[in-house]
Amino acid sequence: MENSFTVAICQMLVVDDKAKNLEKAEDMILKAVKDKGAKLVVLPEMFNCPYDNELFRQYAEELPGETTKMLSRLAKELNVFIVGGSIPEKSGGKIYNTSFVFNDKGENVGRHRKIHLFDIDIKDKITFKESDMLGYGEDITIIDTPFCPIGVAICYDIRFPELMRLMALSGAKVFIIPAAFNMTTGPAHWHQLLKVRALDNQVYVVAAAPARNNNAAYIAYGYSSIVNPWGKAIAEANEKEDIICGEIDLNYLERVREELPLLKHRRTDLYNLEFRR
Numbered sequence: 001m002e003n004s005f006t007v008a009i010c011q012m013l014v015v016d017d018k019a020k021n022l023e024k025a026e027d028m029i030l031k032a033v034k035d036k037g038a039k040l041v042v043l044p045e046m047f048n049c050p051y052d053n054e055l056f057r058q059y060a061e062e063l064p065g066e067t068t069k070m071l072s073r074l075a076k077e078l079n080v081f082i083v084g085g086s087i088p089e090k091s092g093g094k095i096y097n098t099s100f101v102f103n104d105k106g107e108n109v110g111r112h113r114k115i116h117l118f119d120i121d122i123k124d125k126i127t128f129k130e131s132d133m134l135g136y137g138e139d140i141t142i143i144d145t146p147f148c149p150i151g152v153a154i155c156y157d158i159r160f161p162e163l164m165r166l167m168a169l170s171g172a173k174v175f176i177i178p179a180a181f182n183m184t185t186g187p188a189h190w191h192q193l194l195k196v197r198a199l200d201n202q203v204y205v206v207a208a209a210p211a212r213n214n215n216a217a218y219i220a221y222g223y224s225s226i227v228n229p230w231g232k233a234i235a236e237a238n239e240k241e242d243i244i245c246g247e248i249d250l251n252y253l254e255r256v257r258e259e260l261p262l263l264k265h266r267r268t269d270l271y272n273l274e275f276r277r
C-alpha cells in the first residue's frame with residue numbers, strides 16, 4: 001500500500017451533447033495525469049449527460065458502452081485509477097445513476113448505483129424526483145485499491161450518515177462522492193456536509209461536481225472539494241471549469257485517528273449499525 005497519492009477532480013462543464021462531454025472528460029483526465037501527476041482521477045455525477053430526468057433514458061448506455069470503454073482505455077493508457085463520476089446506466093429495462101471504477105489496467109473494479117434517490121420538493125425553489133426515472137441501487141460500495149479501500153457514494157447519498165459510517169467501518173479511508181448539488185441546497189449545505197462526513201468518520205472526502213452551466217435546466221452549484229480527516233478543505237474549485245488536486249496522506253489520517261480516537265470510542269454496547277445484506 002502506498003501511503004500518499006495525488007487525487008484529482010475534473011470539474012467539467014456538462015452540455016447537452018454526449019460526444020462533447022466525452023471529449024471534455026478525456027481532455028481533463030489527460031491533463032490531471034500528465035500535468036498534475038494524479039494517480040486517481042474523479043469525474044462528476046452524470047458527467048456525460050445533463051442532469052435531467054427527460055434526458056437520462058436517451059443518454060443511457062448498457063455495459064460496455066462508449067463511455068465506459070473510453071474510461072477503461074484511458075485508465076489503462078495512463079496507468080491510473082478512474083472513478084467515472086456517474087452516468088445513466090441501462091440494465092434489465094431500468095435506468096440507474098451509476099458510477100463505474102477502473103483500475104490502472106483498465107479493468108472495471110467497482111460499480112456503485114445511487115442508493116438514495118433525490119426526490120425533493122422545496123417550495124418555489126427546486127423540485128426533482130429521480131425515482132420517476134431511475135431505479136434504486138442496492139449495494140454499499142467499497143473498493144480495494146493499491147492505495148487504500150475507497151467508498152463510493154453518489155451525491156444525495158452523502159446526506160445519510162449511517163451509510164457513510166458503514167463505509168468507514170468497512171475500512172474505507174477515502175469517500176469518493178460524484179455529485180451535482182444545485183443552487184438552493186448547494187450554498188446552504190454542500191460545504192458543511194463534506195466537512196462533517198470527513199470529521200465524523202476521520203476520512204478524506206473527495207467530492208466532484210460539474211461546473212455551473214447557467215443554460216441548463218438544473219443548474220449545478222460546482223465547488224468540487226477535497227476535505228481532509230481534520231475537516232479542512234485542502235483543495236476547492238469555484239463554480240467554473242477546473243481541475244483540482246490534493247494529496248491523500250494516509251499517515252496523517254492515522255495520526256488524526258490516534259490523537260482523537262472517535263471510531264474506537266463508539267459505545268457499541270449501547271448502539272450499533274449493521275449491513276442488512
Ligand SMILES: NC(=O)CCC(=O)C(=O)O
Pocket residue numbers: 045118154155156157159179180181182185186189
Ligand atoms: N443529484 C443529487 O443527488 C442532488 C443532491 C442535492 O442537491 C442535495 O441537496 O442533496
